[in-house]
Structure formats: C-alpha cells, structure tokens
Amino acid sequence: MDNDQESEHQIGREILRYLEKYPDAKDTLEGIAQWWLLKSLAAKKVMEVERAVAFLLAEGLIIETRREGSPPIYKLNRNKEKEIQEMLKSE
DSSP states (O other): OOHHHHHHHHHHHHHHHHHHHOTTOOOOHHHIIIIIIHHHHHHHHHHHHHHHHHHHHHTTSEEEEOOTTSOOEEEEOGGGHHHHHHHHHTO
C-alpha cells in the first residue's frame, strides 16, 4: 500500500470513529474535514505536544512557570542555548 492509500485509509478510519461516536452525524466534505477530523487531529496533537514538552523539560531545555489558577507556561532556558543549538543541528 502506498502513502496515499495509507493516508486515505487512516482518514477513513477517523471518519468511521467519529460516526461510531455520533451515529446521527451528517455533514458536507468541508464540514467533515473541519469539524470531524480536525477535532480528532487536534486532540492527538495536544497529546504529542504534551510528550514533547515533558521531554524538553526533562532535558532542561525549557522552563515551566506555574501560577495559581492558571495553566503552566513554558519558555526557553537561556542557560541551555548551546545544548539547544546542538540539538537543532542534529536534525
């Protein structure tokens, strides 16, 4: 199976998962792409970003700041600029 076919099958599975959760749903192609698939993609991306942020925190490359009643905020650890540059070069 080539990449295009695999992508089509993956999208097809996502559509079926959505319809399984919401069996009465119906929409246009644009609606399916915007509302059904992007919601699923966004949820997956948040999980991926969470894992990436955890990795960067563990390596000390970013810093977490917490304030009561607010979600954490992340920023560059300027003390690790050399390590960051080395990591970016190794792409």
